[in-house]
Amino acid sequence: xxxxxxxxxxxxxxxxxxxxxxxxxxxxxxxxxxxxxxxxxxxxxxxxxxxxxxxxxxxxxxxxxxxxxxxxxxxxxxxxxxxxxxxxxxxxxxxxxxxxxxxxxxxxxxxxxxxxxxxxxxxxxxxxxxxxxxxxxxxxxxxxxxxxxxxxxxxxxxxxxxxxxxxxxxxxxxxxxxxxxxxxxxxxxxxxxxxxxxxxxxxxxxxxxxxxxxxxxxxxxxxxxxxxxxxxxxxxxxxxxxxxxxxxxxxxxxxxxxxxxxxxxxxxxxxxxxxxxxxxxxxxx
Amino acid sequence: xxxxxxxxxxxxxxxxxxxxxxxxxxxxxxxxxxxxxxxxxxxxxxxxxxxxxxxxxxxxxxxxxxxxxxxxxxxxxxxxxxxxxxxxxxxxxxxxxxxxxxxxxxxxxxxxxxxxxxxxxxxxxxxxxxxxxxxxxxxxxxxxx
Ligand code: SF4
Numbered sequence: 064x065x066x067x068x069x070x071x072x073x074x075x076x077x078x079x080x081x082x083x084x085x086x087x088x089x090x091x092x093x094x095x096x097x098x099x100x101x102x103x104x105x106x107x108x109x110x111x112x113x114x115x116x117x118x119x120x121x122x123x124x125x126x127x128x129x130x131x132x133x134x135x136x137x138x139x140x141x142x143x144x145x146x147x148x149x150x151x152x153x154x155x156x157x158x159x160x161x162x163x164x165x166x167x168x169x170x171x172x173x174x175x176x177x178x179x180x181x182x183x184x185x186x187x188x189x190x191x192x193x194x195x196x197x198x199x200x201x202x203x204x205x206x207x208x209x210x211x212x213x214x215x216x217x218x219x220x221x222x223x224x225x226x227x228x229x230x231x232x233x234x235x236x237x238x239x240x241x242x243x244x245x246x247x248x249x250x251x252x253x254x255x256x257x258x259x260x261x262x263x264x265x266x267x268x269x270x271x272x273x274x275x276x277x278x279x280x281x282x283x284x285x286x287x288x289x290x291x292x293x294x295x296x297x298x299x300x301x302x303x304x305x306x307x308x309x310x311x312x313x314x315x316x317x318x319x320x321x322x323x324x325x326x327x328x329x330x331x332x333x334x335x336x337x338x339x340x341x342x343x344x345x346x347x348x
Numbered sequence: 349x350x351x352x353x354x355x356x357x358x359x360x361x362x363x364x365x366x367x368x369x370x371x372x373x374x375x376x377x378x379x380x381x382x383x384x385x386x387x388x389x390x391x392x393x394x395x396x397x398x399x400x401x402x403x404x405x406x407x408x409x410x411x412x413x414x415x416x417x418x419x420x421x422x423x424x425x426x427x428x429x430x431x432x433x434x435x436x437x438x439x440x441x442x443x444x445x446x447x448x449x450x451x452x453x454x455x456x457x458x459x460x461x462x463x464x465x466x467x468x469x470x471x472x473x474x475x476x477x478x479x480x481x482x483x484x485x486x487x488x489x490x491x492x493x
Protein backbone atom coordinates (compact mmCIF):
# COMPACT_ATOMS: atom_id res chain seq x y z
CA UNK A 64 0.00 0.00 0.00
CA UNK A 65 2.69 2.45 1.09
CA UNK A 66 4.67 1.46 -1.98
CA UNK A 67 1.90 2.56 -4.29
CA UNK A 68 1.63 5.85 -2.48
CA UNK A 69 5.26 6.42 -3.41
CA UNK A 70 4.38 5.61 -6.99
CA UNK A 71 1.52 8.08 -7.02
CA UNK A 72 3.70 10.67 -5.31
CA UNK A 73 6.19 10.21 -8.14
CA UNK A 74 3.54 10.84 -10.79
CA UNK A 75 2.54 14.08 -9.09
CA UNK A 76 5.85 15.37 -7.77
CA UNK A 77 8.33 14.23 -10.43
CA UNK A 78 7.30 16.89 -12.96
CA UNK A 79 7.83 19.55 -10.29
CA UNK A 80 11.24 18.21 -9.37
CA UNK A 81 12.19 17.46 -12.98
CA UNK A 82 11.17 20.92 -14.15
CA UNK A 83 13.17 22.46 -11.34
CA UNK A 84 16.21 20.36 -12.21
CA UNK A 85 15.84 21.40 -15.85
CA UNK A 86 15.67 25.05 -14.79
CA UNK A 87 18.75 24.75 -12.59
CA UNK A 88 20.48 22.89 -15.40
CA UNK A 89 19.84 25.77 -17.80
CA UNK A 90 20.95 28.32 -15.24
CA UNK A 91 24.18 26.48 -14.43
CA UNK A 92 24.83 25.96 -18.14
CA UNK A 93 24.41 29.69 -18.73
CA UNK A 94 26.79 30.51 -15.88
CA UNK A 95 29.37 28.14 -17.30
CA UNK A 96 29.10 30.05 -20.58
CA UNK A 97 29.44 33.42 -18.86
CA UNK A 98 25.78 34.32 -19.27
CA UNK A 99 23.13 35.22 -16.72
CA UNK A 100 20.72 32.55 -17.82
CA UNK A 101 16.96 32.17 -17.56
CA UNK A 102 14.96 32.09 -14.31
CA UNK A 103 14.99 28.79 -12.42
CA UNK A 104 11.30 28.31 -13.23
CA UNK A 105 11.83 28.88 -16.95
CA UNK A 106 11.01 25.29 -17.89
CA UNK A 107 7.58 25.64 -16.30
CA UNK A 108 6.96 28.88 -18.18
CA UNK A 109 7.92 27.16 -21.42
CA UNK A 110 5.60 24.22 -20.90
CA UNK A 111 2.82 26.48 -19.61
CA UNK A 112 3.11 28.48 -22.78
CA UNK A 113 3.14 25.41 -25.00
CA UNK A 114 -0.19 24.37 -23.52
CA UNK A 115 -1.61 27.80 -24.37
CA UNK A 116 -0.76 27.48 -28.03
CA UNK A 117 -3.04 26.39 -30.81
CA UNK A 118 -3.32 22.63 -31.30
CA UNK A 119 -1.71 22.15 -34.68
CA UNK A 120 -0.65 18.76 -35.93
CA UNK A 121 0.12 16.83 -39.09
CA UNK A 122 -1.76 13.68 -38.12
CA UNK A 123 -4.06 13.29 -35.14
CA UNK A 124 -2.36 9.98 -34.29
CA UNK A 125 0.88 11.75 -33.37
CA UNK A 126 -0.76 13.23 -30.28
CA UNK A 127 -1.83 9.77 -29.21
CA UNK A 128 1.69 8.37 -29.57
CA UNK A 129 3.17 11.20 -27.55
CA UNK A 130 0.54 10.68 -24.88
CA UNK A 131 1.67 7.04 -24.83
CA UNK A 132 5.26 8.21 -24.45
CA UNK A 133 4.31 10.36 -21.48
CA UNK A 134 2.10 7.74 -19.82
CA UNK A 135 4.62 4.94 -20.09
CA UNK A 136 7.47 7.07 -18.86
CA UNK A 137 5.35 8.12 -15.88
CA UNK A 138 4.40 4.47 -15.39
CA UNK A 139 7.99 3.24 -15.41
CA UNK A 140 8.97 5.96 -12.95
CA UNK A 141 6.01 5.19 -10.69
CA UNK A 142 6.93 1.51 -10.76
CA UNK A 143 10.49 2.38 -9.83
CA UNK A 144 9.55 4.58 -6.91
CA UNK A 145 6.95 2.09 -5.76
CA UNK A 146 9.87 -0.29 -5.32
CA UNK A 147 8.87 -2.51 -8.23
CA UNK A 148 10.83 -4.83 -10.46
CA UNK A 149 13.76 -2.98 -12.04
CA UNK A 150 13.55 -5.07 -15.20
CA UNK A 151 9.92 -4.12 -15.69
CA UNK A 152 10.87 -0.48 -15.14
CA UNK A 153 13.46 -0.74 -17.89
CA UNK A 154 11.08 -2.41 -20.31
CA UNK A 155 8.39 0.19 -19.69
CA UNK A 156 11.00 2.90 -20.24
CA UNK A 157 12.03 1.33 -23.54
CA UNK A 158 8.41 1.03 -24.59
CA UNK A 159 7.84 4.69 -23.87
CA UNK A 160 10.72 5.64 -26.17
CA UNK A 161 9.31 3.38 -28.85
CA UNK A 162 6.13 5.47 -28.65
CA UNK A 163 8.22 8.60 -29.22
CA UNK A 164 9.91 6.97 -32.20
CA UNK A 165 6.58 5.86 -33.71
CA UNK A 166 5.22 9.34 -33.12
CA UNK A 167 8.14 10.82 -35.03
CA UNK A 168 7.77 8.27 -37.83
CA UNK A 169 4.03 8.85 -38.10
CA UNK A 170 4.40 12.44 -39.29
CA UNK A 171 6.45 11.43 -42.37
CA UNK A 172 8.63 14.49 -42.26
CA UNK A 173 12.24 14.01 -43.35
CA UNK A 174 13.53 15.76 -40.23
CA UNK A 175 11.36 13.67 -37.95
CA UNK A 176 12.48 10.51 -39.79
CA UNK A 177 16.13 11.26 -39.11
CA UNK A 178 15.22 12.17 -35.56
CA UNK A 179 13.38 8.88 -35.08
CA UNK A 180 16.33 6.92 -36.42
CA UNK A 181 18.69 8.70 -34.10
CA UNK A 182 16.38 8.05 -31.19
CA UNK A 183 16.51 4.34 -32.07
CA UNK A 184 20.30 4.46 -32.18
CA UNK A 185 20.22 6.05 -28.77
CA UNK A 186 18.08 3.20 -27.47
CA UNK A 187 20.44 0.65 -28.99
CA UNK A 188 23.44 2.31 -27.41
CA UNK A 189 22.06 2.73 -23.94
CA UNK A 190 19.81 -0.27 -23.46
CA UNK A 191 22.53 -2.91 -22.86
CA UNK A 192 24.08 -0.66 -20.23
CA UNK A 193 20.82 -0.05 -18.41
CA UNK A 194 20.01 -3.76 -18.35
CA UNK A 195 23.48 -4.56 -17.05
CA UNK A 196 22.94 -2.03 -14.29
CA UNK A 197 19.98 -4.03 -13.09
CA UNK A 198 21.99 -7.26 -13.42
CA UNK A 199 24.70 -5.64 -11.31
CA UNK A 200 22.17 -4.64 -8.67
CA UNK A 201 20.84 -8.18 -8.69
CA UNK A 202 24.25 -9.78 -8.26
CA UNK A 203 25.09 -7.41 -5.44
CA UNK A 204 21.83 -7.36 -3.53
CA UNK A 205 20.17 -10.58 -4.63
CA UNK A 206 17.02 -8.92 -5.89
CA UNK A 207 15.62 -7.14 -8.91
CA UNK A 208 13.15 -5.26 -6.73
CA UNK A 209 14.00 -1.61 -6.25
CA UNK A 210 12.68 -1.67 -2.70
CA UNK A 211 15.05 -4.49 -1.75
CA UNK A 212 18.01 -2.97 -3.60
CA UNK A 213 17.43 0.31 -1.79
CA UNK A 214 17.21 -1.52 1.54
CA UNK A 215 20.41 -3.47 0.89
CA UNK A 216 22.20 -1.50 3.60
CA UNK A 217 25.71 -1.43 2.15
CA UNK A 218 27.40 0.92 -0.27
CA UNK A 219 26.55 -0.65 -3.62
CA UNK A 220 28.87 1.83 -5.32
CA UNK A 221 31.87 0.05 -3.77
CA UNK A 222 30.68 -3.30 -5.07
CA UNK A 223 29.79 -1.97 -8.50
CA UNK A 224 32.29 0.77 -9.39
CA UNK A 225 32.68 -0.49 -12.95
CA UNK A 226 28.94 -0.67 -13.46
CA UNK A 227 28.65 2.88 -12.15
CA UNK A 228 31.29 4.15 -14.57
CA UNK A 229 29.43 2.54 -17.45
CA UNK A 230 26.15 3.95 -16.21
CA UNK A 231 27.63 7.41 -15.85
CA UNK A 232 28.97 7.21 -19.40
CA UNK A 233 25.58 6.17 -20.77
CA UNK A 234 23.78 8.70 -18.58
CA UNK A 235 25.27 11.46 -20.73
CA UNK A 236 23.28 10.09 -23.63
CA UNK A 237 20.19 9.37 -21.58
CA UNK A 238 20.09 12.94 -20.25
CA UNK A 239 20.57 14.12 -23.84
CA UNK A 240 23.82 15.90 -23.16
CA UNK A 241 26.87 16.52 -25.32
CA UNK A 242 28.86 14.71 -26.66
CA UNK A 243 26.13 12.09 -26.96
CA UNK A 244 23.08 14.26 -27.57
CA UNK A 245 22.57 12.66 -30.95
CA UNK A 246 18.85 11.98 -30.58
CA UNK A 247 17.68 15.27 -29.23
CA UNK A 248 19.15 17.97 -27.11
CA UNK A 249 18.10 20.97 -25.10
CA UNK A 250 20.21 23.55 -26.85
CA UNK A 251 20.64 22.82 -30.55
CA UNK A 252 17.34 24.25 -31.67
CA UNK A 253 18.35 24.83 -35.26
CA UNK A 254 20.05 21.51 -35.78
CA UNK A 255 19.04 18.13 -37.06
CA UNK A 256 19.26 16.67 -33.57
CA UNK A 257 16.01 18.44 -32.82
CA UNK A 258 14.55 16.32 -35.61
CA UNK A 259 12.45 14.07 -33.46
CA UNK A 260 10.30 16.94 -32.22
CA UNK A 261 10.19 18.90 -35.49
CA UNK A 262 6.53 18.24 -36.20
CA UNK A 263 5.29 18.46 -32.63
CA UNK A 264 4.02 21.79 -31.42
CA UNK A 265 1.92 23.25 -28.66
CA UNK A 266 0.67 20.84 -26.04
CA UNK A 267 2.22 17.82 -27.77
CA UNK A 268 5.65 19.38 -27.47
CA UNK A 269 4.78 20.26 -23.90
CA UNK A 270 4.11 16.59 -23.20
CA UNK A 271 7.50 15.64 -24.64
CA UNK A 272 9.08 18.15 -22.26
CA UNK A 273 7.20 16.75 -19.27
CA UNK A 274 8.24 13.24 -20.29
CA UNK A 275 11.86 14.44 -20.23
CA UNK A 276 11.33 15.66 -16.68
CA UNK A 277 9.93 12.32 -15.60
CA UNK A 278 12.84 10.56 -17.22
CA UNK A 279 15.39 12.80 -15.54
CA UNK A 280 13.90 12.05 -12.12
CA UNK A 281 13.84 8.33 -12.89
CA UNK A 282 17.51 8.43 -13.91
CA UNK A 283 18.34 10.35 -10.76
CA UNK A 284 16.54 7.59 -8.89
CA UNK A 285 18.68 4.91 -10.51
CA UNK A 286 21.81 6.91 -9.69
CA UNK A 287 20.53 7.18 -6.13
CA UNK A 288 20.39 3.38 -5.79
CA UNK A 289 24.17 3.19 -5.99
CA UNK A 290 24.40 5.36 -2.87
CA UNK A 291 21.11 4.45 -1.22
CA UNK A 292 22.64 3.20 2.02
CA UNK A 293 23.24 6.74 3.21
CA UNK A 294 20.75 9.44 2.11
CA UNK A 295 23.18 12.27 2.80
CA UNK A 296 25.90 10.73 0.67
CA UNK A 297 23.27 9.97 -1.96
CA UNK A 298 22.09 13.57 -2.21
CA UNK A 299 25.65 14.84 -2.56
CA UNK A 300 26.58 12.11 -5.04
CA UNK A 301 23.53 12.67 -7.22
CA UNK A 302 24.14 16.42 -7.25
CA UNK A 303 27.79 15.88 -8.18
CA UNK A 304 26.89 13.41 -10.93
CA UNK A 305 24.38 15.84 -12.42
CA UNK A 306 26.83 18.73 -12.17
CA UNK A 307 29.48 16.63 -13.88
CA UNK A 308 27.03 15.86 -16.68
CA UNK A 309 26.33 19.57 -17.15
CA UNK A 310 30.05 20.25 -17.18
CA UNK A 311 30.66 17.55 -19.79
CA UNK A 312 27.75 18.93 -21.79
CA UNK A 313 29.36 22.35 -21.90
CA UNK A 314 32.90 21.29 -22.62
CA UNK A 315 32.46 18.76 -25.39
CA UNK A 316 31.26 18.91 -28.97
CA UNK A 317 28.67 16.49 -30.27
CA UNK A 318 30.09 13.16 -31.41
CA UNK A 319 28.99 11.36 -34.55
CA UNK A 320 26.41 8.67 -33.91
CA UNK A 321 28.84 5.89 -34.84
CA UNK A 322 31.34 6.98 -32.23
CA UNK A 323 28.63 7.51 -29.64
CA UNK A 324 27.22 4.04 -30.16
CA UNK A 325 30.61 2.34 -30.36
CA UNK A 326 32.15 4.04 -27.37
CA UNK A 327 29.16 3.46 -25.14
CA UNK A 328 29.16 -0.21 -26.07
CA UNK A 329 32.89 -0.41 -25.48
CA UNK A 330 32.70 1.21 -22.06
CA UNK A 331 29.73 -0.99 -21.21
CA UNK A 332 31.65 -4.06 -22.27
CA UNK A 333 34.96 -3.27 -20.60
CA UNK A 334 33.99 -1.58 -17.38
CA UNK A 335 30.62 -3.13 -16.62
CA UNK A 336 31.21 -6.65 -17.80
CA UNK A 337 34.61 -6.76 -16.07
CA UNK A 338 32.99 -5.58 -12.87
CA UNK A 339 30.25 -8.17 -13.13
CA UNK A 340 32.74 -10.92 -13.96
CA UNK A 341 34.86 -10.12 -10.93
CA UNK A 342 31.74 -10.03 -8.86
CA UNK A 343 30.51 -13.33 -10.19
CA UNK A 344 33.77 -15.12 -9.66
CA UNK A 345 34.22 -13.50 -6.25
CA UNK A 346 30.70 -14.51 -5.31
CA UNK A 347 31.36 -18.15 -6.20
CA UNK A 348 34.64 -18.33 -4.32
CA UNK B 349 -1.87 33.27 -17.55
CA UNK B 350 1.31 35.10 -18.18
CA UNK B 351 3.29 32.17 -19.54
CA UNK B 352 3.21 33.47 -23.08
CA UNK B 353 5.13 36.56 -22.00
CA UNK B 354 7.83 34.63 -20.24
CA UNK B 355 8.72 32.20 -22.93
CA UNK B 356 8.86 33.82 -26.35
CA UNK B 357 10.49 31.51 -28.85
CA UNK B 358 11.53 33.12 -32.09
CA UNK B 359 12.24 31.96 -35.57
CA UNK B 360 14.53 34.14 -37.59
CA UNK B 361 14.37 34.38 -41.36
CA UNK B 362 16.73 36.33 -43.54
CA UNK B 363 14.64 37.80 -46.39
CA UNK B 364 17.36 39.41 -48.45
CA UNK B 365 19.29 41.13 -45.76
CA UNK B 366 22.86 42.30 -46.22
CA UNK B 367 23.61 40.14 -43.13
CA UNK B 368 24.10 43.21 -40.99
CA UNK B 369 20.82 42.74 -39.17
CA UNK B 370 21.34 38.97 -38.94
CA UNK B 371 24.62 39.42 -37.15
CA UNK B 372 22.90 41.72 -34.68
CA UNK B 373 20.14 39.19 -34.07
CA UNK B 374 22.76 36.55 -33.32
CA UNK B 375 24.65 39.02 -31.13
CA UNK B 376 21.62 39.02 -28.84
CA UNK B 377 22.39 35.41 -27.93
CA UNK B 378 25.93 36.17 -26.80
CA UNK B 379 26.84 36.60 -23.13
CA UNK B 380 26.73 40.40 -23.45
CA UNK B 381 22.98 40.56 -24.21
CA UNK B 382 21.97 37.00 -23.34
CA UNK B 383 18.33 37.10 -24.36
CA UNK B 384 17.84 33.65 -22.85
CA UNK B 385 17.51 35.37 -19.49
CA UNK B 386 14.09 36.53 -20.71
CA UNK B 387 13.26 33.01 -21.80
CA UNK B 388 13.84 33.91 -25.44
CA UNK B 389 15.00 30.98 -27.51
CA UNK B 390 16.04 31.11 -31.14
CA UNK B 391 14.33 28.01 -32.48
CA UNK B 392 14.90 26.97 -36.04
CA UNK B 393 11.42 25.60 -36.35
CA UNK B 394 8.28 27.56 -37.22
CA UNK B 395 6.13 24.99 -35.43
CA UNK B 396 7.83 25.78 -32.14
CA UNK B 397 7.99 29.54 -32.59
CA UNK B 398 5.84 32.37 -31.27
CA UNK B 399 7.57 35.32 -32.87
CA UNK B 400 8.62 35.46 -36.50
CA UNK B 401 11.63 37.73 -36.81
CA UNK B 402 12.38 38.80 -40.37
CA UNK B 403 15.41 40.76 -41.45
CA UNK B 404 15.93 42.12 -44.92
CA UNK B 405 13.43 43.01 -47.61
CA UNK B 406 11.17 40.71 -49.59
CA UNK B 407 12.30 39.55 -52.97
CA UNK B 408 10.46 37.53 -55.52
CA UNK B 409 11.98 34.21 -54.50
CA UNK B 410 11.48 34.79 -50.80
CA UNK B 411 7.75 35.48 -50.94
CA UNK B 412 6.69 31.88 -50.80
CA UNK B 413 9.18 30.96 -48.12
CA UNK B 414 8.01 33.74 -45.82
CA UNK B 415 4.37 32.83 -46.41
CA UNK B 416 5.16 29.18 -45.75
CA UNK B 417 6.97 29.82 -42.49
CA UNK B 418 4.19 32.12 -41.35
CA UNK B 419 1.49 29.58 -42.14
CA UNK B 420 3.27 26.84 -40.24
CA UNK B 421 3.41 28.78 -37.00
CA UNK B 422 0.68 27.88 -34.53
CA UNK B 423 -1.48 30.71 -33.14
CA UNK B 424 -0.95 33.04 -31.39
CA UNK B 425 1.93 34.36 -33.45
CA UNK B 426 3.52 37.72 -34.02
CA UNK B 427 5.63 39.02 -36.88
CA UNK B 428 8.44 41.45 -36.15
CA UNK B 429 10.25 43.24 -38.97
CA UNK B 430 13.78 44.03 -37.81
CA UNK B 431 15.85 46.57 -39.72
CA UNK B 432 14.73 49.23 -42.16
CA UNK B 433 14.95 46.74 -45.03
CA UNK B 434 12.34 44.51 -43.42
CA UNK B 435 10.17 47.52 -42.60
CA UNK B 436 10.08 49.15 -46.00
CA UNK B 437 12.73 47.72 -48.28
CA UNK B 438 15.35 50.22 -47.07
CA UNK B 439 18.17 50.99 -49.44
CA UNK B 440 17.20 48.02 -51.59
CA UNK B 441 13.70 49.33 -52.13
CA UNK B 442 14.34 50.44 -55.71
CA UNK B 443 15.99 47.18 -56.78
CA UNK B 444 14.23 45.41 -59.63
CA UNK B 445 13.87 42.18 -57.65
CA UNK B 446 12.73 43.71 -54.36
CA UNK B 447 9.07 44.05 -53.47
CA UNK B 448 9.54 46.16 -50.37
CA UNK B 449 8.99 45.41 -46.69
CA UNK B 450 7.75 42.18 -45.15
CA UNK B 451 4.24 43.59 -44.92
CA UNK B 452 3.96 43.04 -48.67
CA UNK B 453 3.54 39.35 -47.92
CA UNK B 454 2.35 38.83 -44.36
CA UNK B 455 0.84 41.09 -41.69
CA UNK B 456 3.57 42.67 -39.58
CA UNK B 457 2.88 43.55 -35.95
CA UNK B 458 6.10 45.24 -34.89
CA UNK B 459 8.35 47.44 -37.01
CA UNK B 460 11.82 48.12 -35.67
CA UNK B 461 13.91 50.30 -38.02
CA UNK B 462 17.64 50.76 -37.92
CA UNK B 463 20.47 49.94 -40.25
CA UNK B 464 21.46 47.62 -38.79
CA UNK B 465 19.01 47.22 -35.96
CA UNK B 466 20.84 47.32 -32.61
CA UNK B 467 20.65 44.46 -30.11
CA UNK B 468 19.01 46.80 -27.60
CA UNK B 469 16.39 47.64 -30.21
CA UNK B 470 15.90 43.97 -30.95
CA UNK B 471 15.24 43.19 -27.31
CA UNK B 472 12.92 46.18 -27.12
CA UNK B 473 11.15 45.01 -30.27
CA UNK B 474 10.61 41.55 -28.85
CA UNK B 475 9.22 43.03 -25.64
CA UNK B 476 6.77 45.01 -27.78
CA UNK B 477 5.94 41.87 -29.72
CA UNK B 478 5.12 40.19 -26.41
CA UNK B 479 2.41 42.75 -25.76
CA UNK B 480 0.85 41.94 -29.13
CA UNK B 481 1.23 38.24 -28.43
CA UNK B 482 -0.70 38.59 -25.17
CA UNK B 483 -3.46 40.50 -26.94
CA UNK B 484 -3.74 37.83 -29.57
CA UNK B 485 -3.86 35.11 -26.95
CA UNK B 486 -6.63 36.94 -25.11
CA UNK B 487 -8.54 37.28 -28.37
CA UNK B 488 -8.00 33.61 -29.13
CA UNK B 489 -9.48 32.67 -25.77
CA UNK B 490 -12.43 34.99 -26.33
CA UNK B 491 -13.17 33.29 -29.61
CA UNK B 492 -13.07 30.03 -27.70
CA UNK B 493 -10.25 28.45 -29.67
S1 SF4 C 1 18.65 47.35 -42.53
FE1 SF4 C 1 20.77 47.77 -43.07
S2 SF4 C 1 21.97 46.26 -41.98
FE2 SF4 C 1 19.84 45.57 -41.97
S3 SF4 C 1 19.69 44.24 -43.74
FE3 SF4 C 1 19.08 46.27 -44.40
S4 SF4 C 1 20.95 47.18 -45.24
FE4 SF4 C 1 21.55 45.41 -43.99
